[in-house]
Amino acid sequence: MAIERDTVFHIAKLAHIEIDERDVEKFSRQMGEILDYIEQLNEVDISEVSESLRSIHEGSVFLREDEPGASLERETVLSLAPEVEDIFVKVPPVIKEESK
Amino acid sequence: MSVVRQLKYRIQNGELSIVDLVKSSLKKAKEKSNLNCFISLFEDKALEHAYNIQERVKKGEELKLFGLPVAVKDNINVKGSETTCGSNILKGYVSPYNATVVEKLIENGAVIAGKANMDEFAFGSTNETSAFGPVKNPYDETRVSGGSSGGSAVSVAADIVPFALGSDTGGSIRQPAAFCGVVGVKPTYGRVSRYGLVAFGSSLDQIGPFSYDVYGASILLDAISGFDEKDSTSINKPSNFEPELRDLKGIKVGVINEFADQIQSDEVKGVYYKVLDFLKASGAEIVELELPHIKYSIASYYIVATSEASSNLARFDGVRYGNRVNSDNVKDMYFKTRSEGFGEEVKRRILLGTFALSSGYYDAYYLKALGVRKLIAKDFEKAFSGVDIIFTPATPTTAFKLGEKLDNPLEMYLSDIFTVPVNLAGLPALTLPIEFSKEKLPIGMQFISKWFDEKTMFDIAYTVEDYYKFYEKAGYGRF
Numbered sequence: 001m002a003i004e005r006d007t008v009f010h011i012a013k014l015a016h017i018e019i020d021e022r023d024v025e026k027f028s029r030q031m032g033e034i035l036d037y038i039e040q041l042n043e044v045d046i047s048e049v050s051e052s053l054r055s056i057h058e059g060s061v062f063l064r065e066d067e068p069g070a071s072l073e074r075e076t077v078l079s080l081a082p083e084v085e086d087i088f089v090k091v092p093p094v095i096k097e098e099s100k
Numbered sequence: 101m102s103v104v105r106q107l108k109y110r111i112q113n114g115e116l117s118i119v120d121l122v123k124s125s126l127k128k129a130k131e132k133s134n135l136n137c138f139i140s141l142f143e144d145k146a147l148e149h150a151y152n153i154q155e156r157v158k159k160g161e162e163l164k165l166f167g168l169p170v171a172v173k174d175n176i177n178v179k180g181s182e183t184t185c186g187s188n189i190l191k192g193y194v195s196p197y198n199a200t201v202v203e204k205l206i207e208n209g210a211v212i213a214g215k216a217n218m219d220e221f222a223f224g225s226t227n228e229t230s231a232f233g234p235v236k237n238p239y240d241e242t243r244v245s246g247g248s249s250g251g252s253a254v255s256v257a258a259d260i261v262p263f264a265l266g267s268d269t270g271g272s273i274r275q276p277a278a279f280c281g282v283v284g285v286k287p288t289y290g291r292v293s294r295y296g297l298v299a300f301g302s303s304l305d306q307i308g309p310f311s312y313d314v315y316g317a318s319i320l321l322d323a324i325s326g327f328d329e330k331d332s333t334s335i336n337k338p339s340n341f342e343p344e345l346r347d348l349k350g351i352k353v354g355v356i357n358e359f360a361d362q363i364q365s366d367e368v369k370g371v372y373y374k375v376l377d378f379l380k381a382s383g384a385e386i387v388e389l390e391l392p393h394i395k396y397s398i399a400s401y402y403i404v405a406t407s408e409a410s411s412n413l414a415r416f417d418g419v420r421y422g423n424r425v426n427s428d429n430v431k432d433m434y435f436k437t438r439s440e441g442f443g444e445e446v447k448r449r450i451l452l453g454t455f456a457l458s459s460g461y462y463d464a465y466y467l468k469a470l471g472v473r474k475l476i477a478k479d480f481e482k483a484f485s486g487v488d489i490i491f492t493p494a495t496p497t498t499a500f501k502l503g504e505k506l507d508n509p510l511e512m513y514l515s516d517i518f519t520v521p522v523n524l525a526g527l528p529a530l531t532l533p534i535e536f537s538k539e540k541l542p543i544g545m546q547f548i549s550k551w552f553d554e555k556t557m558f559d560i561a562y563t564v565e566d567y568y569k570f571y572e573k574a575g576y577g578r579f
Contacts, residue, residue: 008451015410015454016417016431017447018439031452033510038399038465046471049478064329076196082424091419094430 002032102565103577104168104262104316111157111166118157118167121579122150122211125169128260129213135236137245137254139174139184141214149211156209163209164323170205170263171255174215175222176307177296178202185298186220186230189416189441191423199296200331201265201307201324208323213261217251220443221413222272222300224248225515228506229445236502237280239541243499246276249310253280256310257542259576263320264310269301270401271519273308274531274546278494281533281542281574283317283561284310286519288552289526290335292321293328301408302333304401304523312576314532314562318343321554337552343562349383351560354487356389359518364496367537372493375534375545378567379491387487391479396472397521398513403456403469404524410453416441448509477525480548489560490548492518494531498541518546528554532561533570542570 008028012019019027074087083090101109110116129141146169153167172178175185177195179202184190198206205212219229227235227250235250237243238258245254249266253276256264266273268286277284285308292307299305309320318341327336355376363369380386418424418437425436442450456465483490496517505512522529529548537543545564549557571577 003455007455011451011455011458014458015450016414016434016438017442017450018435019447023447027448027451030448030509031455034402034452034513035455037510038403038469041396041399041403041465041468041472044393044396044468044472044475046468046475049471049474063332072196077420080193080196080421082192082418082422089420092427092430092433096429 002028003035004028102313102315103571104311104313104319107168107262107577107579108166116579118154118211119147119150121167122146122169122213124579125213125261128258129255132238132258132260134241135238135254135258136233137217137235137251137258137260138171138214139186139217139232139251140181142181142212146211146213153209153211164319165205165208165210165263167209167211168263169213169261170210170265170320171213171216171252171261172202172264173218173249173252173266175218175267175298176201176265178212178215181215183215183298184232185222186218186232187441187443187446188231189422189437193422197296200293200328202296204324204326210263210323216249216255216264216266219248219250220446221298221409222248222267222269223409223445223449225271225275225512226505227251227276228502229443231443234502237499239281240499240539242501243541244279244502246279246499248272250276252310253277253282253284256280256282256312257574259578262312262316262577265307265324266310267297267300267305267307268523269304270405270523271516273310274494274519274529275516277310277531278533278544279499279542281536281544281570282310282312283314283533284308284531285317285321285554286522286529287321287325287554288528290333291325291337291528291552291554293326293331293334295328295330299412301405302412303408304405306523313571314343314530314558314565317530318558339552339555341554341558343558345566346559346563347383348379348560348563351384351489352387352487353379353384354387354389354483354490356391356394356490356492358391358395359492362496362517363493365498368493368495368497368543371534371543372545375564376491378564389483389487389490391476391483393472393475393479394521397476397524398517400469400472400476401520401524402452402513403465404473406449406453407456407466408453410450410457413446413450445509473524476521480521480525480527484550488556492546492548494518494544494546498537498539498543522548527551528557530557530561532565533574534568535570536573
């Protein structure tokens, strides 16, 4: 079952991806097929597994101490950015100017 | 004697120089450029490095990887070179640091020959989603290499390099290894640091080795594994992986009948039963396993993997690195950068993952998939209480034709049916090439062992390898 066009457009907006009319058709059909396949998970009773979100292997995930250490040089990091001004990464305006 | 061991002895007794080996490797890479397995080749740097290592060896330094060249999948950062992830969105990004595995390669005396082609962001099973074009199977160039680590697999299979690193989220090392006839290993989750690996599905990803043979894969894994404080999932469990021939008498080998039924190619099925007969004849005890939840693996995987991917790939927004498509406001810039930079499969997976995590669907999809995943892991845990190793086919078919599954994502996802459960459970597994089909396409089998028991997997695969000697049929190691 294809998922609705509006849902696809909504999801794309959430993911910051532009899709056109041709794409929406294809994605709604393909995602529908994949989700139909995934429906089978509903046959499974997961009430017995309470700790689903916990790691599945025996290792314990650790958090390092919050101590300052060596990091990349500022110039190195800035040299990677598409646009830079002074010591800042530059982006297009976030807030629109009032139209005059 | 296995190929990598022979190379080791030839280097040690001065028959083969590291510099000549690296030169020959780079020459082969250029001669075989039609296979498209490299995105970048490090000609000058590799040679310079080879001279350095040769000097180190002359001074008596013992290096685990003794100067052998290695291809590194292009989602692993190597300082000073581009990391593309097979995508246009990272155009212009030059890594400012080395991944931990790369530091370890250098420390242990490997020479990095170049960066290997891959499916875009490792999303694919054929290497056809790469923005740099598909990788071709060296045994039949009209066929896929498998993926997502297709370039890594082919760089070894085409006898360009003895070693390659890949990453495996749902089979991305083991499936191309089977399609191309090389050994590929997905280590236990936590065994190898992912620091410097561009994340896809963080609870599933693991870096692992490719090589001509089991010995080669085991020493490469030994060199790259170990605790790293920069990866909070990494685990400190020192091990010696060097394989030894084992008497298979009394070894308990688990088999999954549901898997055997899902082999589509008769020839793959034939090889599966042939190896099973060999194991039986060698005295191994075959145990039929019940894994009631394993049939839900692909369904669970595609929710978990795409959810994590959609979250991980949110960082590619054109702000701090990579390609930016400009606009007059920041929101448009995000949309344009991501829409132009990502290919179709990446978009499809981001959309699927965003959907599964979005309000109203989270419980029904994501939490459900995680619950099922846990049940799959528990099935394995139970199975391993009665067996030493699990033996399965690696893929349902041999390498398929280029373009065959490109328009049918679900069908492509189903080609990973034997490899995906291993990642869901965090287990280690190895693909071993056994023989060629009538069309001269490699056929590989999979060995899965207990968490952190890679040694058993290496030993048993090594023993089976010693009987079939695929590396001889393939003629690897011509340097």
